Amino acid sequence: MPGRKNIPNKLKLVKGTLQPCRETTITPKLRSDKGAYIKMRKGVMNKTAQKQWQLMAPELTAAGLLTPLDVYAFEMYCVAYAQWQDALGQLEVTGSVIQGRAGIQVINPYVKIANQAFIQQRQMLLEFQCTPASRAKAGGSEIEDDEDDGDPLA
Numbered sequence: 506m507p508g509r510k511n512i513p514n515k516l517k518l519v520k521g522t523l524q525p526c527r528e529t530t531i532t533p534k535l536r537s538d539k540g541a542y543i544k545m546r547k548g549v550m551n552k553t554a555q556k557q558w559q560l561m562a563p564e565l566t567a568a569g570l571l572t573p574l575d576v577y578a579f580e581m582y583c584v585a586y587a588q589w590q591d592a593l594g595q596l597e598v599t600g601s602v603i604q605g606r607a608g609i610q611v612i613n614p615y616v617k618i619a620n621q622a623f624i625q626q627r628q629m630l631l632e633f634q635c636t637p638a639s640r641a642k643a644g645g646s647e648i649e650d651d652e653d654d655g656d657p658l659a
Contacts, residue, residue: 514528543562543566543571543572543573543575543576545558545562545576545580546576546580549580549584550580550583550584550587551587553586553587553590553591554580554583554584554586554587555583557582557583557586557587558579558580558583561579561583561635562579565579565633565635570633570634570635571633575633578629578632578633579629579633581625581629582625582626582629582630582633585622585625585626585629586622586626588618588622588625589619589622589623589626592615592616592618592619592622593619595613595615596613596615596616596619599613599615600613601613601616
């Protein structure tokens with residue numbers, strides 16, 4: 506269904522936009538297994554995707570952003586990452602421009618594959634709040650400066 510995504514009630518409360526007439530009636534309560542490692546399903550991803558899973562899953566789980574319900578969505582991100590890496594590797598070998606049928610130079614099809622995989626990755630990263638902008642929209646904390654020299658303008 507097109508339109509804006511529903512915003513959780515807790516986020517509306519933090520933003521100060523919660524109104525009783527606009528409350529989401531069904532808010533799923535997820536188990537918060539912070540720190541519990543979520544296993545990847547076997548036979549779904551290639552080695553590149555599996556490495557990306559092993560790199561990011563512990564971080565996202567620790568932050569409470571990856572739950573057992575999110576496994577399929579996170580697999581989509583990992584597969585898109587692997588496709589992007591594969592396409593970039595092919596572009597490194599063959600180049601962005603190749604010779605077409607009649608000897609005319611054309612854009613390498615791997616350029617389109619890389620671009621589509623990049624867009625898919627970006628969309629999934631936004632879902633998991635892995636970009637600074639998506640964290641800010643979700644009410645994430647800003648990076649705090651450890652140094653405090655007492656200057657309010659610094």
